[in-house]
Amino acid sequence: MIQAFALILACELVGEVTVQATSLPIPGPVLGMLLLLAWLFLRGGVSDRLERTASALLSNLSLLFVPAGVGVLVHWEAIREGWLPLVVALVGSTLITLAVTALVMLGMQRLMGLRGERREDG
Amino acid sequence: MDETLFQLWVYLSASPLLWLTATLVCYLIAQRIYGLAGGYALFNPVALAVGLLIVLLVATDTPYKVYFDGAQFVHFLLGPATVSLAIPLYRERARLRDLWLPICVALFAGVLTASGSAVGLGLLLGAERSTLLSLAPKSVTAPVAMGIAEKLGGYPSLTAVLVVATGTLGAITGVAVFRLLRIRDDVVCGIAMGVTSHGIGTARAFQISPVMGAFSGLAMALSAFATSLLLPPLVDWLGL
Numbered sequence: 543m544i545q546a547f548a549l550i551l552a553c554e555l556v557g558e559v560t561v562q563a564t565s566l567p568i569p570g571p572v573l574g575m576l577l578l579l580a581w582l583f584l585r586g587g588v589s590d591r592l593e594r595t596a597s598a599l600l601s602n603l604s605l606l607f608v609p610a611g612v613g614v615l616v617h618w619e620a621i622r623e624g625w626l627p628l629v630v631a632l633v634g635s636t637l638i639t640l641a642v643t644a645l646v647m648l649g650m651q652r653l654m655g656l657r658g659e660r661r662e663d664g
Numbered sequence: 665m666d667e668t669l670f671q672l673w674v675y676l677s678a679s680p681l682l683w684l685t686a687t688l689v690c691y692l693i694a695q696r697i698y699g700l701a702g703g704y705a706l707f708n709p710v711a712l713a714v715g716l717l718i719v720l721l722v723a724t725d726t727p728y729k730v731y732f733d734g735a736q737f738v739h740f741l742l743g744p745a746t747v748s749l750a751i752p753l754y755r756e757r758a759r760l761r762d763l764w765l766p767i768c769v770a771l772f773a774g775v776l777t778a779s780g781s782a783v784g785l786g787l788l789l790g791a792e793r794s795t796l797l798s799l800a801p802k803s804v805t806a807p808v809a810m811g812i813a814e815k816l817g818g819y820p821s822l823t824a825v826l827v828v829a830t831g832t833l834g835a836i837t838g839v840a841v842f843r844l845l846r847i848r849d850d851v852v853c854g855i856a857m858g859v860t861s862h863g864i865g866t867a868r869a870f871q872i873s874p875v876m877g878a879f880s881g882l883a884m885a886l887s888a889f890a891t892s893l894l895l896p897p898l899v900d901w902l903g904l
Contacts, residue, residue, distance in 0.1 A: 547744070550747045550748060551744060553747050553750075554743050554744060554746075554747045557747070567815075567892055567893055567896060568889055568892045568893060569807065569808040569812070569888065569892055570743070570811075571742075571743045571744075571746035571807055571808065571888075572746065572808060572885065572888050572889050572892065574743075574746070574747040575746055575747045575748075575749050575750045575753075575885055576750070576889075578747050578748075578750035578751075579750040579753055579754060581750075582750060582751070582754040583754070588751055588754060588755070593751065595748070596748035596750075596751040597751075599741060599744055599745040599748045600745060600748055600749070600752070600866075600870075600881065603745055603863040603864070603867045604709055604710045604831075604863065604864050604867040605687075605688075605691045605710075605713075605738065606738055606739065606741050606742045606745055606806075606863070607710055607742070607806060607828050607831060607863060607864055608687055608690070608691055608710060608714055608717070608735070608738065609687060609731075609732060609735035609736065609738050609739040610739060610742075610806045610824035610825065610827065610828050611710060611711075611713075611714035611824075611825065611828035611829075612714050612717045612718060612721070612728065612731060612732075613728060613732075613821050613824050613825050614714065614718070614825045614828075614829075615718055615721060615722075615728045616728045616821055617819075617821065617822050617825055620795075620822070621825075624791060624792070624795060626789060627786045627788075627789035627790060627791035627795070628791065628795070628799070628826070630785050630786075630789055631781075631782045631783075631785040631786040631789070631791070631799055632782070632826065632829050632830055632833060634782075634785045635777075635778060635782035635785060635802070635803075635830070636830055636833040636834050636837065636860055636861070637837060637841060638777055638781045639774055639777045639778040639781065639803060639834075639856075639859065639860040640834060640837070640838055640841045640842075640856050640857070640860045640861075641841055641845060641856075642773055642774060642777040643770050643771075643773060643774030643777065643855060643856040643859045643860060643883075644841075644842060644845060644847050644853065644855070644856035645845065645847075646769060646770045646774070647766050647767070647769075647770035647852045647855050647856065648847060648849065650765065650766035650769050650770060651763075651766050651849075651852070654765065654766065656762065656763070656766070
């Protein structure tokens with residue numbers, strides 16, 4: 543657990559430091575993810591410990607967004623004044639993005655003659 | 665207020681323990697309500713937990729800064745969680761090899777649509793420039809979106825709120841949109857969910873199937889990467 547967490551944190555740290563030092567346009571944690579991915583390919587597999595630690599983090603992913611969400615308090619005044627463009631932009635953009643991404647992906651798969659997998663749930 | 669009770673409150677409000685505990689407990693309560701509602705998407709646990717905490721903070725007249733001193737320990741884990749996405753990515757490497765081209769094209773289209781439609785709609789309805797710049801990275805996972813907003817000249821803390829709102833909206837509406845479009849391919853749904861609604865969408869996708877979750881996680885990671893590469897030059901080029 544500690545070893546796996548240290549590995550994950552080390553990847554994030556190296557990512558952050560590299561981004562700071564080289565002013566790469568990508569964020570530190572994303573570079574950290576690519577580093578961990580490279581490490582997994584080098585090692586040729588995921589250890590049980592790493593697997594358990596990562597799934598503990600990922601299975602509670604939505605909890606991790608709660609503190610940022612509560613930040614709505616800070617921007618309450620600004621949001622109340624200009625709520626209409628924000629709400630329309632958020633709802634509209636969410637629906638459009640879901641549809642466009644899914645349709646483009648589906649279209650590309652058909653174009654390339656790849657058969658998608660279907661869920662067996664009627 | 666009773667003197668000892670007051671002193672206890674002074675002690676508690678100065679320590680991170682209270683609001684860290686409150687965050688976890690409110691999330692557990694929200695999850696319980698979500699479960700009791702039969703997993704009905706409208707009772708999204710993130711939205712419920714945020715609502716509960718806001719009621720608590722307003723009722724006790726606690727500023728967000730004091731709350732965040734405790735809650736930051738939870739917030740911090742977003743970084744390690746982003747790094748951990750390497751594991752589902754690695755596990756799906758075989759499918760990735762077959763599907764890399766459709767995924768890349770869908771990702772490119774999705775990332776441009778996510779930022780473009782949000783900024784376009786905001787512009788159309790007369791939102792301010794700093795609001796638009798805070799809105800642009802809203803489909804990307806929180807720590808990354810906040811970094812992008814900072815680079816663009818938006819408000820990172822407003823971006824964080826918009827990120828959570830977008831994630832929640834996608835988690836609530838995603839399945840209905842896919843049903844409407846008659847799309848039942850889990851890989852396709854996962855990619856769309858992750859590009860649109862990052863981690864909160866991914867949490868929802870994992871409830872539907874492990875494959876949808878893995879591809880949503882993949883899309884979330886890739887879109888964080890693609891948006892941070894594409895958005896700053898695009899905003900420069902458009903002269904926003």
